[in-house]
Amino acid sequence: DTYPDNILGMYENLTITKAFLIMEYAMDVIIYLIVIGIIILVQGLIEKIDLDSISEEVVKRAKLISKFCVGTIVIHGILNILYNGLQFVFIKKLFAVKGVVSVPIVIVLVMLIIMLFTQFILDAKSIKEENDMFI
Numbered sequence: 001d002t003y004p005d006n007i008l009g010m011y012e013n014l015t016i017t018k019a020f021l022i023m024e025y026a027m028d029v030i031i032y033l034i035v036i037g038i039i040i041l042v043q044g045l046i047e048k049i050d051l052d053s054i055s056e057e058v059v060k061r062a063k064l065i066s067k068f069c070v071g072t073i074v075i076h077g078i079l080n081i082l083y084n085g086l087q088f089v090f091i092k093k094l095f096a097v098k099g100v101v102s103v104p105i106v107i108v109l110v111m112l113i114i115m116l117f118t119q120f121i122l123d124a125k126s127i128k129e130e131n132d133m134f135i
Contacts, residue, residue, distance in 0.1 A: 017095045020087060024098065027079045034072045035107060041065050042114055045121075054125040062118035069111040069118075076104060 045061045080102050087097050 014095065016090055016093045020083075020090070020094060021096075023083060023086075027083060030079070031072065031076050031104070031107065034068070034075065035110065038065060038068050038072065038111075038114060041068065042117070045118075049121065054121060054128060059122060059125050062121040066115050066118045069115050073108060073111055076102070076107065 041061065042065060045058065045065060048055070048058050048061065080100075084099055084101075087094065087099060091097060
């Protein structure tokens with residue numbers, strides 16, 4: 001009780017600001033963990049690929065990975081919208097506001113490359129099935 005009221009108010013606001021900084025880093029960690037998971041799935045897919053006979057399991061995995069890639073980009077967008085919205089709600093209590101629209105170019109490029117790779121597998125499977133019908 002020896003502190004003036006304004007110092008206690010500043011400490012409360014600083015706690016909220018710290019919480020938002022932690023939230024910002026947590027969002028990045030979540031996205032990077034998802035990307036690492038996708039890369040692990042792609043490695044497993046590469047091990048299973050035999051271009052002479054693409055199995056249904058490989059096709060299912062390729063579709064799943066493609067959905068995860070799209071989901072990662074959507075999750076990143078939603079997290080950024082929620083974070084910026086929460087900052088707007090608490091703007092009077094924050095010492096630092098970081099209202100940034102983040103477009104993760106590297107993550108988007110990696111996801112697009114993985115999606116192209118999985119699409120290549122799906123197309124190779126359909127072409128192989130077409131060729132097998134003619135023989």
